[in-house]
Amino acid sequence: MGSVALAEELLLLAYDNESGRATGSTIGLDLGMxxxxxxxxxxxxxxxxxxGTLAATNAAPTGEPIADAVLARLAADSPHSPASWLQRLRHGLRDRVLSDLCARNIICDVDETMADGFNHLHRYPTIDPSVEADVRxxxxxxxxxxxxxxERTAALATLIGAVRMEPTLGLSGPDAAAAHAQLEKISDHAGFTGTVSMEESSIRPSVALVVAVLVKAIQTALGTARA
Known part of the structure; x- marks a missing residue:
C-alpha cells in the first residue's frame, strides 16, 4: 500500500489548510473515507x-494500521453488504485518520476547547503541505x-465525485459542474459504473467491482444516485 492512504487523501482535501476546519458534507466525507x-x-x-457481500480473501496485514484493523474486522465478522460495511466503519474513522496524520506531522491538533470543558473544538491546520499538493x-x-x-487515482477521483467534493478542489458553479462531469467520465472509463465493461477497463476487474458497489452504496445513502 502507498505511504498515504486514500482515506487520508480525502480528508486532507476536505480540511482547509489554514483554518484546519472541515468543509463540505460531514456524512459524505465519512462515507467516502x-x-x-x-x-x-x-x-x-x-x-x-x-x-453481494464484501469479504476478506487474504487476511495478511498490509502494514497500514487503520486498513489492517478494518481487514481484521472483515476476516472475523460474518459477511455484510457494502452499504452495511460503510455504516459500520464510518463511525470514529475520521478521528483515527486525523490522529494518524497528526502523529506523522502532516497536520497538527489545535485544541480550542472552552475553559468549561463542555464545548470541545479542535482544528487541524496543515504542517506539511507537500502530501496534499501531490494529491491535488x-x-x-x-x-x-x-x-x-x-487505478488508485481513478478510484480517488471516483470517490470525490461520489461524495460531491468538487468544492474542495477550489471549484464552484460551472467549473464544479464540469469537474464533476470529468470525474464521472474517469469513473465510467475505469469500469466503475457499468458504462464500460470490466474486460475493457484498464482497472483490475476485482478492484473495479469493489469500487462500483461502494460508489453505488454511497450514492444511495446520500440520495445522489444517477438516474
Whole structure:
C-alpha cells in the first residue's frame, strides 16, 4: 500500500489548510473515507465482492494500521453488504485518520476547547503541505488530461465525485459542474459504473467491482444516485 492512504487523501482535501476546519458534507466525507479504506484493501488484494457481500480473501496485514484493523474486522465478522460495511466503519474513522496524520506531522491538533470543558473544538491546520499538493497534482492531471489515470487515482477521483467534493478542489458553479462531469467520465472509463465493461477497463476487474458497489452504496445513502 502507498505511504498515504486514500482515506487520508480525502480528508486532507476536505480540511482547509489554514483554518484546519472541515468543509463540505460531514456524512459524505465519512462515507467516502470508509469506502476509501475498503478500496485500499481491494487494491492490495485483500478483499473482494462476492455474492453481494464484501469479504476478506487474504487476511495478511498490509502494514497500514487503520486498513489492517478494518481487514481484521472483515476476516472475523460474518459477511455484510457494502452499504452495511460503510455504516459500520464510518463511525470514529475520521478521528483515527486525523490522529494518524497528526502523529506523522502532516497536520497538527489545535485544541480550542472552552475553559468549561463542555464545548470541545479542535482544528487541524496543515504542517506539511507537500502530501496534499501531490494529491491535488494527480487530480489536476486526471481532470485535464486525456489519458486514463492509474487505478488508485481513478478510484480517488471516483470517490470525490461520489461524495460531491468538487468544492474542495477550489471549484464552484460551472467549473464544479464540469469537474464533476470529468470525474464521472474517469469513473465510467475505469469500469466503475457499468458504462464500460470490466474486460475493457484498464482497472483490475476485482478492484473495479469493489469500487462500483461502494460508489453505488454511497450514492444511495446520500440520495445522489444517477438516474
Amino acid at each position: 470508509a469506502a476509501a479504506v475498503l478500496v485500499d484493501l481491494a487494491l492490495a488484494g485483500r478483499i473482494a465482492y462476492v455474492g 497534482d494527480r487530480l489536476s492531471r486526471a481532470l485535464i488530461g486525456d489519458d486514463q489515470p492509474d
